Amino acid sequence: MAAEALKITIDRGPNAQGLQTEFEVPAQDNQTVLDVVSWIQQNADPTLSYRFACRVGMCGSCAMMVGGVPRWTCRTHISKVLDGNAVTIGPLRNLPVIKDLAVDMDPFFDKWVAAEGVHHGGLTRDDPIAVVDETAPARVEANAGIECINCSVCYAACDTVTGNADYLGPAALQRAWTLLNDAKDEGRVAILDAVSGNGGCHNCHSMGSCTAYCPNDLDPMSAIAGLKRETAKSFFKRGRR
Amino acid sequence: MTLRLYMLQRITALLMAPLVIGHLAVMIYAIQGGLSAAEILGRTQGSVLWFAFYGTFVAAVSIHGAIGLRTIAAEWGGLRGIAADALMWIVGLGLFVLGAQAVWAVTYP
Numbered sequence A: 001m002a003a004e005a006l007k008i009t010i011d012r013g014p015n016a017q018g019l020q021t022e023f024e025v026p027a028q029d030n031q032t033v034l035d036v037v038s039w040i041q042q043n044a045d046p047t048l049s050y051r052f053a054c055r056v057g058m059c060g061s062c063a064m065m066v067g068g069v070p071r072w073t074c075r076t077h078i079s080k081v082l083d084g085n086a087v088t089i090g091p092l093r094n095l096p097v098i099k100d101l102a103v104d105m106d107p108f109f110d111k112w113v114a115a116e117g118v119h120h121g122g123l124t125r126d127d128p129i130a131v132v133d134e135t136a137p138a139r140v141e142a143n144a145g146i147e148c149i150n151c152s153v154c155y156a157a158c159d160t161v162t163g164n165a166d167y168l169g170p171a172a173l174q175r176a177w178t179l180l181n182d183a184k185d186e187g188r189v190a191i192l193d194a195v196s197g198n199g200g201c202h203n204c205h206s207m208g209s210c211t212a213y214c215p216n217d218l219d220p221m222s223a224i225a226g227l228k229r230e231t232a233k234s235f236f237k238r239g240r241r
Numbered sequence B: 001m002t003l004r005l006y007m008l009q010r011i012t013a014l015l016m017a018p019l020v021i022g023h024l025a026v027m028i029y030a031i032q033g034g035l036s037a038a039e040i041l042g043r044t045q046g047s048v049l050w051f052a053f054y055g056t057f058v059a060a061v062s063i064h065g066a067i068g069l070r071t072i073a074a075e076w077g078g079l080r081g082i083a084a085d086a087l088m089w090i091v092g093l094g095l096f097v098l099g100a101q102a103v104w105a106v107t108y109p
């Protein structure tokens, strides 16, 4: 494979007139998609904008559309996504493009807050530290979602977000579910209300693109199913929202 | 799709499941040995039971279908807010009027 050149197409959007979008990149034995994008920026076109930080799958800033599907580019080997020796790399779907491969993540994080994906503490510094039972069923549910790196891959994969700009999306709702199951979080009513509105969990069609593409093997679809169950129970208990 | 719409759609779905089965079962039973308007009307006219059966059916279909079409119009047609709700009410009331007329026509004694 080495010595061969890769044919990389960068989707730079409608404002790309006159900008280079096709690049020949020298192939290496070990090369991630992010390596390829970095090579282009460093050697072929210094104006190419993209985003990354950790390069080891921790920070969640490097996600892009690769061959039409969302991926974390720093942990995706280029050989896995090549069609022959070519592939197209574009900005993440469902988010406004700032320039080239850099998208505006604000809507994604705003929805995180709108879903009450924030800590609702009930204790003060004078209270003893709450004991967490790692084997409690609720804790097991909460643990299932805490390794989310906020990469927005699931958000880009979700067709319901594409069709409904108000939909909070898989990552934010998964965080809401995690907090709902967290013994240290006291925001139960606020969370259930936040996920029951117009853009709430009930928009999810349970087709599972989020779960299929999450690079950390998380399962937002099942988390959202959990929210649907809890809100349905509270519907009967508390009456309509 | 709010929690309230979601619950209404699930509850009407639960209602419709046995009603569809009952409807199909009666259809299969009723066509044995031919089918005539007189035979059908003989069964349904003046029957409180059939009025309740198909009355519930029509109400459930109207609610369930209207909410479903609202979602399709919102996600595929970009309809938002009041426009989506207006469509839902028009479809729902339209279905209910059509269905209620039919139920009344075959059960009124």
Ligand code: SF4
Binding pocket: A157, A158, A159, A160, A161, A169, A170, A203, A204, A205, A206, A207, A208, A209, A210, A211, A220, A221, A224
């Ligand atoms: S399962 Fe729900 S959240 Fe996940 S991709 Fe499908 S609609 Fe979006």
Ligand code: SF4
Binding pocket: A147, A148, A149, A150, A151, A152, A153, A154, A155, A170, A171, A174, A213, A214, A215, A216, A217, A218, A220
């Ligand atoms: S759930 Fe998975 S895909 Fe979605 S933001 Fe978190 S880590 Fe990324």
Ligand code: FES
Binding pocket: A052, A053, A054, A055, A056, A057, A058, A059, A060, A061, A062, A063, A072, A073, A074, A075
């Ligand atoms: S660069 Fe941090 S996750 Fe890819």
